[in-house]
Amino acid sequence: MFSVQTYQNRRSELQKRVSKGILLFLGNIENPINFEHNTYPFRQDSTFLYYFGISAPYIAALIDLDNDNTIVFGNELSIDDIVWTGQQESLKEKSLKCGVQDTRPFQQLALYLQQAKANNRTIHYLPPYQSSSKLLLGELLQLNPKDISPSASFIKAVVAQRSIKEPQEIAEIEKALAVSTEMHLLAMRTAQIGLQERHVTAAIQHYASDQNCSFAYPPIVTIHGEILHNAYQQNVLKEGDMILNDSGAETAMGYAADLTRTFPVSGRFTPRQRELYQVVLQAFEAARDSLKPGVRFKDIHLLAARHLVEELIGVGLMKGNPEEAVQAHAHTLFFQCGLGHMMGLDVHDMEDLGEQYVGYTEDEPKDTSTFGLKSLRLGRELQPGFVVTVEPGIYIIPELIDIWKKENKLSQFINYDVLESYRDFGGIRIEDNFLITDNGFRLLGPELIKSVEDIENYRINHVQ
Incomplete structure (x- = not known):
């Protein structure tokens, strides 16, 4: 207490x-x-x-x-x-x-x-x-x-x-993040070809328990990162797989952390994995650098979406004008969820009280009907003292592709022929937690490696 x-x-x-x-x-x-x-x-x-x-x-x-x-x-x-x-x-x-x-x-x-x-x-x-x-x-x-x-x-x-976190609350959140950072590094060291996803989860759960912490939420540890809340952890890790690890610790006082990293089982990303990872990382950095008081988180979400589109055009999966593509919500074929949420005593802080009160305001209510925006938990203006997550991603969902392609939906923005060869790609997400300060933002907790080079070097140097 x-x-x-x-x-x-x-x-x-x-x-x-x-x-x-x-x-x-x-x-x-x-x-x-x-x-x-x-x-x-x-x-x-x-x-x-x-x-x-x-x-x-x-x-x-x-x-x-x-x-x-x-x-x-x-x-x-x-x-x-x-x-x-x-x-x-x-x-x-x-x-x-x-x-x-x-x-x-x-x-x-x-x-x-x-x-x-x-x-x-x-x-x-x-x-x-x-x-x-x-x-x-x-x-x-x-x-x-x-x-x-x-x-x-x-x-x-x-x-x-x-919503406005006290300094002692920030200290508790950073305790959770210190444990969570080590959990993620342990996951990178543990994952090897031939193991199952559950072996990775067991290792990080053991570590969290040793630090007098529990999980803040059921962890998502999966080679099928395109399944946003995947609970199945029986898949065997194979050459060419990526693991998406979305896990965070909760301190004994109830404060949460929420981190996601995606890394290759074999130690190195394939060229295609590396290319799309860089797309997500670029969107992450653009969103992170936009965090400051007075800015609507919804606008940061749409900024991240625009960066995703711009980079996906470069890859060849999308085409056309990026701004028009985002306005038409074409990016939601690849990015179906929201950019982030409030965090604190709950990993999705206070959502039991109602998103209309926590993430939105009466003057600017949530869009509950538009695919993508209806999953954005936080849209309101940021204030000093808020703690938020930033977690852009790319999710290649075959079932969703089939529906859109059959309808020829937004074909002016989607290169469906190219996308066919990505059907089994999976998903990538990168997530960190931030405190909104008077002038901008501060990364909370120790900085967890996220560049392609750092992840590959860590995996190669720590996995025998």
Whole structure:
């Protein structure tokens, strides 16, 4: 946990942003895998961590704005609990560490909220993303879960606060990135012809665990980099394959890293792989160098797309005017997703609160219908204190090519005949994490090798 003062200051700032009523915070529960007592690893709700820092299941908290009171609700361990888990730090002790004096049994929460409702007081709550939280909200507020209506003012207040990272949060993110950088170098050393993708994942998971970290998200370690969220890791590594490794560590305090590198199994890129890797790297560098306050991330996304098109024209996969091609969204045959997202306590920071609040604004809402843009998680103007990812890529998806080619879609920009020989190419992505500063940006964490030459030299020198 951070200092007591940290959590008190955060809650005090939040109270200034919402005028009256009760702010309700629900912690997460232990979710069963296949029966009640065999559960997934517990992960506390990130907003609860931000304001209270308590990583324990089956607790809740509220800030009573009208009475200037903060309460944590939960149950102390019974002797039956102690038999199974041993004596643990009490809820009272945990609460004092975040500056909350008032702790009460969990069952008193419902009565507190019912009395508030009876007095026509406003109860603010955030969007529940777990089924258990939806059911609990319905029970606490005597609502049909279908009628749950989160508080927009509460959401906006939390987003405004959590978006601007404190120096101590940046330090935690950089801890995660230090571990993640070593994970990626280990992956480059581990991957060899004849192994399976899962062997690489196992190696980096072991390393993260040794550093008291977990994965911030299920890692994507695959020779089929064209599959954006590929979870299958049973393929055997072969000569000529590239591995796309999208993996990041999460610190014990819940802060994430998110890095991607693509490298050749054999140690050297083929000429075609090298050529398209350079295309992605050039787009990455152009997008990175455009990061600064006041610039819309959507515009940086489109800038990266334009650079991809310009370079793909040089390769022979595209043709025509680059600006017109991007306006027609022709680049989405190769780059179907967004350039990046916010990052912090969540790898896709605060997306449980709604992209319309986190990545966009009411004045400039998200385009939810256009292929490519509908997958752009962040479009708003950047501000000092934001932490963002930049992750352009090229993804050659045979099924998508077949659909477009059959329709002769945007053939004025796509060289379909040339593209046929690339059908089995795969995918390439390069990703780093950045802090937006007052004047520009700062790369977070140690710099991880990304040039063709550095990757090839590292692979050749470290793999026997």
